[in-house]
Amino acid sequence: MTTPPHSTPSVDASAASTRSTASPVAAAATETPLPLEVRGLRIRHEDRPRWTPDGVDLEVRLGEVVLLLGPSGSGKSTLASALNGLTPQSIPADMQGTVRVAGIGTDHESVGRLSAHVAMVFQDPDAQIVTGTVLDEVCFGPENLLVPAEEVLERAEAALRRVGLWERRDENPDRLSGGGRQRLAIAAALALRAPLIVLDEPTANLDPAGIDEVYAALAELVATGDHALVLIEHNLDAAMQLVDRVLVLDGLGRVAASGPAREVLTERAEELHDLGVWLPESTLAALRLRAAGIHLDPLPLTPADLTRALDAIELPEPRTRVAERERESISAAAEGRANGTAADTVAPPASDLALDVRGLALSRGGVPVLHDVDLALGRGRFLALVGENGAGKTSLLQAIAGVIRAPKGRIRVAGLDPATTDARRLADRIGFVFQNPEHQFIRGTVADELAHGLELRRVDPDEIATRVEAMLARVDLGELRDVHPFLLSGGQKRRLSVGTALITGAEVLALDEPTFGQDRARAAELLDILDDLVAGGTTVIAVTHDLQLVADHASDTAVLAGGRVLAAGETGRILAGDELERAGLRRPPLATALGGLTRHPAWRGLTRMADLP
């Protein structure tokens, strides 16, 4: 698989032995300390009853990449923040045990001075850029460490060249793409010349192209063998190519497994899955097949593994589903001019359409963002809008929901034209859930928040009480009814925002990146609610980057690129075609794996986990 050749502990040992030839006697004493050594680490935040993590031991050598896994709440990020002393120095917490970076205890040195030995890369690219040019940004750390000016420049050039940003050194970091800014954060970490780099969800806020960029940069970095990496990442499909070892925490913050990545993930996959740890899609697919009596040994970790393993064995015919899905499929007249990709199905009568967009063009701040968009969607469907950042997905969604003004007569949603309908009447029919649910909260308690829309509409108080009660149960927030919305957890906030959008009886629900920056447990929770809604007849339209989510949940998909609809139609058909690649996206892991099969042509078009036996 992917274990890089340099990742053996012998790198470290040989480094030590070269030294020891000089003074063999002192060899044992002067052996280079490990980049990271954690012993019996327990952390408890001031207001929490439990210790998470609870009793972690970890050693990381040069050249190694260690992945931290665990369900949300297991303390992964807390552990990461303890590795450079941020916890407990800047983030107050009780801490027991020791953390040593390059032999120095994090309790003996300030966070700032420890940065010469451990560098951090965080999730939000915007929150870690502090200067005005790419070059200044990379120089910032070494300058603070009082590195002489010539060496600062030398380090900055080396770091920027490594991540491919040297040519853009004079630009304002704001002009870089999300992936570019995150590569800049990696360069800034490299310039500190710290042997250990800790990355806490470095790609959680990026689109697929950005994720690829960051992993390409990390792969080059790992190939040099000069660094030890500790990585927290939910997107295992991208990370698996780099990782040597994994450390798995359980829900209580205890170490559930620790060892070589392939060994732990393949031999204990079921156990980890039950813990709530997110596994690579290919491994999940293999687990599903195993339950159906198809055993793949060893378990695949990457799409390529899965393709190889499936091609090596006999497979039954997959469940045929294409025929029945085709029948209920919508008409989605994609921009047909290019090559007549107009949907081959007949459009249902207009009254059955939840959404009908014709010839929509839109500008924002003088910049055209949408051109000639045609899109139609039947009632009770789940439409995913996908595309790179800047493709116009969010603008289209906002125009549909009336958040931004669209030209008259171009959009009909739930029978209304958002351009000519006032906000309140429109909100009766279509609910909008913003990316950050906090932005939508207006009232002081969860129950008031739900009642707000009904009160504005002067609904009878008894009726309000009944409907709020029902919605509290539906989004599972009954016990938290008197809590301030801002005090809810991330997943709870998201569920509340969905509840507020639906309580006025909206028949269409529009969501902007509902799973962005969330872990998979929360994402799954939300998707269950959305699936229930769709089953109950609600139409869902969501902008998303998560293409496996699209494959598994969306009945229809529209691919946007450069403000145009490149293709739209039934999800299976879209994922089987080449429009995703043309739009700069990647096919989801399962579709990639199955699409590469040579021995089982009948399996090639499958894209959903649910299609597997």
Add this chain to the structure above:
Amino acid sequence: MSAGSATEVGATTAAAPATAATAATTARFDPYASATDVPRRRFLHHLNPLATVLGPLPAMVLLLFTRSIPQPLAFLALAVLLLLVGAAVAPRRALGLAVAGIAMVALLTASFGFWADPRHAAGTTVLLWIGDYRLLEGSLLTGLATALRLTAVVALTLIGGLTSSGVDLVRALVQHARLPYRIGYTALAAFRFVPRFRYELDVIRAAHRVRGMTGGRGPIAAVRRQFSYVIPLLAGAIRHAERVAHAMDSRAFGAFRTRTERHRIPFRARDVVFIALFWLATAAILLLL
């Protein structure tokens, strides 16, 4: 903001749309903008930012106390002359500033003139009768003096403001004025928050509109609406500031009392000469006019 997918090293073409879009937003105010390729004869750009601030400073203080018309007029003329000769300002911007300056003088003269206590101008010519109200020539002159004072102060601040970047001023303060770098650079980092918060506020407004906050009319509803934006904005701001602080800590910010300065902002003989000449001119105007 991040439209292009610059996968390749120098994939500037892919990122071009994003660049164009952000350029429009940053053009308004960019504290990081640096004046590297300004021609030599535009000398104000090549002075230490401290000189362009310290030189006009006594004049500004003086203007707070003067009541005459010639003095502010002379300082205004001096500032405009210096800017015309020594500052590289795009013609459009220069025109805009000139129009704004004239409009400011006219507007302030009129309003101060109307509001000024007529007793101070007793005995001067009556220019206008409206019912009981009399506009005296003296009042208008007082208004003109006040307007010129304010405009001159603005023009004097522009000598530094138009010719040096915020970053360079902070660097100069740290290097020559013993400003602790932790304070200076934290202030600079805070500049980055402004566009983010502006964007965030737009999103919150849209979100509240969707929730049906448009309902109320009148000033009370408007105030309540503004207030309802504060909590989500603050919650986001505090979280963001905390993250930025952690990221800065993690990159050795504040680890030592000083830091390496790659960009020296030298304080040279010409800076001393500029300050001295400016102070001399200030004294001359004070004594002669």
